Amino acid sequence: MVAVNARTIRFEASCLTYRDACLIARRAGRGATGRCVHLHLDATVQTSTAALARLVLLRRELLRRGRDLWIVGLRGRARALYDISRLDRLLPLLPAGHA
Numbered sequence: 001m002v003a004v005n006a007r008t009i010r011f012e013a014s015c016l017t018y019r020d021a022c023l024i025a026r027r028a029g030r031g032a033t034g035r036c037v038h039l040h041l042d043a044t045v046q047t048s049t050a051a052l053a054r055l056v057l058l059r060r061e062l063l064r065r066g067r068d069l070w071i072v073g074l075r076g077r078a079r080a081l082y083d084i085s086r087l088d089r090l091l092p093l094l095p096a097g098h099a
Contacts, residue, residue, distance in 0.1 A: 006070075007034025016047040016078065021054035028058060028069065036068045038094060045076030052082065056090045070094040 009027060011020065028037045039055070059069040072094045074082055082091070 005034055006036040006038050008038045008040065010040040010042075012043050014043055014045050016041065016044045016051045018048060018050040018054055021051040021058070025054060025058040025061075029061065035066070036070060037062060038070050038072050040072045041078065042073035042075070044074070044078050047078040047081060049081065049085065052085065052087060052091065056087065059091055 007028070009024060011024065013020065024039065028039070055069065055071070062069050070092055071082075074093055082088075082093075
């Protein structure tokens with residue numbers, strides 16, 4: 001699935017913290033540009049469960065407003081934590097080549 005009207009947010013740090021996820025949520029929530037938000041985490045190899053939980057809440061907020069959130073390029077320990085937590089139904093991944 002490729003969102004035609006997507007807003008792209010690129011996170012460039014190697015570690016995604018809860019604070020970072022809160023800042024991303026604020027940025028994604030501003031304005032109504034893009035029906036879908038693509039959050040690129042290509043540089044991120046580590047994260048916390050709290051950060052992923054905040055992204056799940058962001059997706060719920062966006063869905064209530066008729067928008068959506070897709071994660072792109074998740075890898076390393078961050079991807080392992082995502083897989084272990086079974087977040088695939090709550091926080092969908094978009095293959096890097098499709099964003």
